[in-house]
Amino acid sequence: MQRRSFIFGTATGLTLVAVSACTGPEPEPRPTPTATPDDIPIPEPAGMVRSSWSADPFALGAFSYLGVGSNPDQRDALARSVADRVFFAGEATSTTQPGTVAGAWGSGQRAAEEIIAVAEPTERIAVIGAGAAGAAAARSLVDAGFEVTVLEASERVGGRIKTVASDDWVVPVELGAGRFDSATSPEIVAELSRLDIETQELDPTRAIRTPEGVELDESTVGADIVAGAIAAATALPGDVTLANALDLVPPVARPEDALVGDADWLQSYLRNDVAIRFGADPDELSVRFGLADGARTTDTIVLGGFQELVTDALDSVAVWTSNVVSEVAYGDEGVSIRFATGESLQADRVVVAVPLGVLKSRNIKFEPQLPLSHTLAMIGVEVGTVDKIWLRFGEAFWNTDAVHWTVVGGDLDITSWINLEPATGSPILIGLVGGERAAALAELDDEEVILRARASLEPFSPA
Numbered sequence: 001m002q003r004r005s006f007i008f009g010t011a012t013g014l015t016l017v018a019v020s021a022c023t024g025p026e027p028e029p030r031p032t033p034t035a036t037p038d039d040i041p042i043p044e045p046a047g048m049v050r051s052s053w054s055a056d057p058f059a060l061g062a063f064s065y066l067g068v069g070s071n072p073d074q075r076d077a078l079a080r081s082v083a084d085r086v087f088f089a090g091e092a093t094s095t096t097q098p099g100t101v102a103g104a105w106g107s108g109q110r111a112a113e114e115i116i117a118v119a120e121p122t123e124r125i126a127v128i129g130a131g132a133a134g135a136a137a138a139r140s141l142v143d144a145g146f147e148v149t150v151l152e153a154s155e156r157v158g159g160r161i162k163t164v165a166s167d168d169w170v171v172p173v174e175l176g177a178g179r180f181d182s183a184t185s186p187e188i189v190a191e192l193s194r195l196d197i198e199t200q201e202l203d204p205t206r207a208i209r210t211p212e213g214v215e216l217d218e219s220t221v222g223a224d225i226v227a228g229a230i231a232a233a234t235a236l237p238g239d240v241t242l243a244n245a246l247d248l249v250p251p252v253a254r255p256e257d258a259l260v261g262d263a264d265w266l267q268s269y270l271r272n273d274v275a276i277r278f279g280a281d282p283d284e285l286s287v288r289f290g291l292a293d294g295a296r297t298t299d300t301i302v303l304g305g306f307q308e309l310v311t312d313a314l315d316s317v318a319v320w321t322s323n324v325v326s327e328v329a330y331g332d333e334g335v336s337i338r339f340a341t342g343e344s345l346q347a348d349r350v351v352v353a354v355p356l357g358v359l360k361s362r363n364i365k366f367e368p369q370l371p372l373s374h375t376l377a378m379i380g381v382e383v384g385t386v387d388k389i390w391l392r393f394g395e396a397f398w399n400t401d402a403v404h405w406t407v408v409g410g411d412l413d414i415t416s417w418i419n420l421e422p423a424t425g426s427p428i429l430i431g432l433v434g435g436e437r438a439a440a441l442a443e444l445d446d447e448e449v450i451l452r453a454r455a456s457l458e459p460f461s462p463a
Contacts, residue, residue, distance in 0.1 A: 041461055042454040047168050047392035050449060051175040052442040054385040058154045060357025061383030062176075063099035064092035065278040066289045068241045070380035078356075078377040079107065082370060084118045085330040085349050087111040089133040092356035092381055098294045099278070099384075101132050101161065101177045101309075102185035108136030111351045112144070121145050123348035126337055128325050128364075131159020132177075134353035135313035141351075142317055149345070150319040151337065153354075157314055157321070160355065163307035170426040172305040173390050179298035188309070189300075195312055198304030200423050207402035209459040210259055211410035221262050222269025225249060226291070233287045242274075242290060243282035264409040272406050272416040275434035279384020284435075303423065328352065329367040357383040387438045389414065389431035389453055396427040398460040407459050413441060414456040431456065 053062040066072070072095050079093035089111040090104055097103030111133075115125060125141050127134045130152035141148045156162075162176040182189050182201070192199055208216040226242070233245035252262035270282055277296040278285060285291065327338040328350060337345045358364065359378050369375070398419070405417035413433070420428040431453055433441060441449060 040451070040454045040458065042457045043393060043397055044454070045391040045450060046394050048390065048446060048450055048453075049164055049169075049173050049175065050389045050446070051162070051387045053160065053176070053387060054439050055442050058358065059160055059355050060361055061355065062160065062279050062386045063384060064356045064381050065099065065280045065284075065384045066286045066293045067280070067284050067380070067382035068239050068286045068290075070286055070382065071289050072293065074377035074380045077373040078381065079110070080373070081111075081114055082374070083330060085335055086328060086366070086370075087114055087349065087351045088374075089137050089351055089353040090129070090131075090356065091133065094294075096294065097184065099296050100185070100294065101180055101306075102188050103294070104132040104159075105136045105188060108133040108138075108351070108353060109140050111353070112137045112140035115141060115146075115349055115351070116144050119146070119349055123147075124149070124346075125349050125351065126151060126335065126345060126347035127351045127353060128328075128337070129153075129159060129351075129353035129355075130157040130310065130314065130319055130321070131353065131355070132161060132310060134159070134351065135310040137351045137353060138317045139313040148317055149347070150314060150317055151323050151325055151345070152319060152321045153324045153358075155322045157319060158307040158310045161306050161310055163305045165305065169390075169392060169428070171303045171420070171424050171428070174302060174306055175388055175390075176306075178306055178388075179301050181295065181297045182300045184295065184297075191309055191312075192302065192304075195308055196304075197302065197306070197308055199300050199302050201300050202298070202418075203403040203422060204299075205402040206404045206406060207400040207460065208406045208408060211407060211412060211459055213459045213461070214259055216260065216408055219265050221265035222267075223273070225252070225262065225266045226269060226274070230287055230291070239286050239288045241283050242285045242287045245287040246282060260409045268406060268408040268415065271434075271437070272432075275437070276386055276416060276432050277434075279386045279434050279438070280382065281435040284382065284384075301418075301420075301423065325354075325364055327365045327367060355383075356381060384434065385438045385442075386432065386434040387442060389433070389441075389449060391429045391431070391450075391453060393427040393429075396421055397462075398457075399462045400460060405460055407456070412456040412459075413437065413452040417457070417460075429457070 053059050075093055075095045079088055081087045089107040091098055093107045094103030124147045127138045127150045130150050134150055138148050138150050160176040164173040180188055229245040229249045232248040233240055324340040325337055326340045329336040334348045335350045403419050403422055407415040414431040416432040418430040
């Protein structure tokens with residue numbers, strides 16, 4: 001049977017209109033990105049698109065991580081249903097695959113199974129959030145025969161999967177999730193294959209260079225230093241940050257005749273691996289649980305439009321976009337969902353599948369208040385930031401065919417790149433930046449970001 005999509009901005013009996021974006025707390029001071037000269041030998045890109053997840057009011061961050069004092073049990077606590085009326089989904093509720101589309105997708109299916117176990121077939125279910133978790137929950141519930149309405153605050157579905165398609169780009173631009181690990185995401189692999197969405201395994205070749213462009217061999221020095229710091233911290237009575245643990249390790253210095261030293265390799269590992277996998281810096285991550293919080297490895301990139309995964313799951317489901325939920329009241333009789341407009345919707349049960357950043361902002365009020373275990377989990381599990389800068393050039397200026405580029409040493413703004421030319425035949429580069437450096441770049445205008453990106457690419461230019 002052919003399904004039809006129902007995506008509404010308005011609905012019978014309700015006046016549902018776009019409302020002003022909710023805002024989070026005042027931002028903390030952030031490091032100022034490195035100054036960039038204007039006489040850069042890298043050409044101007046023909047096109048640039050970038051993300052800014054920390055500034056998105058309906059995300060307030062890219063994905064979750066475990067900060068100092070938090071632990072995986074808090075993810076379990078966040079996933080528990082309340083009074084068999086309020087159910088939770090999202091990557092932050094996954095203990096096995098947090099921070100991934102596979103984790104979000106699986107959490108949505110888990111929440112749906114919990115509802116199916118306690119609900120009557122005639123019940124009406126609301127799902128708040130039209131990202132991967134909400135879409136997976138809605139699809140499972142609709143297939144089980146329930147009447148489902150999905151409520152989405154933004155004007156589009158997809159959540160932190162954000163695909164931008166344009167004739168200017170030979171492949172759809174993925175500003176959110178765009179890579180995954182094929183070995184640990186079999187269901188995502190199967191869904192993308194069913195939908196005939198193009199994916200490609202990323203060639204593992206790497207170009208590692210100094211800021212001056214000198215080629216380096218791969219090294220495990222940075223990872224080894226971090227492993228030593230984690231081991232040293234096990235003797236401490238309580239949890240500390242990774243930065244605190246690194247203070248326990250003897251300082252490392254660069255030999256006078258070396259291009260880069262151990263300290264440079266450590267900085268590179270923290271910036272180009274840790275910050276991009278977890279969206280957090282050493283002074284934020286738990287040394288006990290932070291780096292063990294899901295593998296978060298990636299070996300496959302989506303080239304055919306990742307957002308189709310969500311839109312297909314929501315096919316034949318009633319989706320109300322541009323509707324900000326301000327309150328969820330629940331009790332023996334069901335659930336009442338109030339919108340920022342003052343209108344409300346009644347349901348028997350609800351799946352809350354909004355990003356953790358939105359929950360932490362407390363822009364959605366729960367009545368009665370959620371159990372203390374949920375509140376502590378929302379406080380304890382943190383939200384990180386990873387952003388992408390997509391650049392399209394008229395022709396390739398670089399002198400390497402490697403897919404993964406890394407800069408070791410120095411203080412360039414963007415030191416991790418993915419070269420899409422081998423996969424697409426088009427001179428496209430993706431810059432990856434995480435943690436506070438991502439938050440700092442997010443505050444700059446496009447012109448300044450392009451300038452800094454060009455400066456960051458100098459190590460890969462023959463000039």
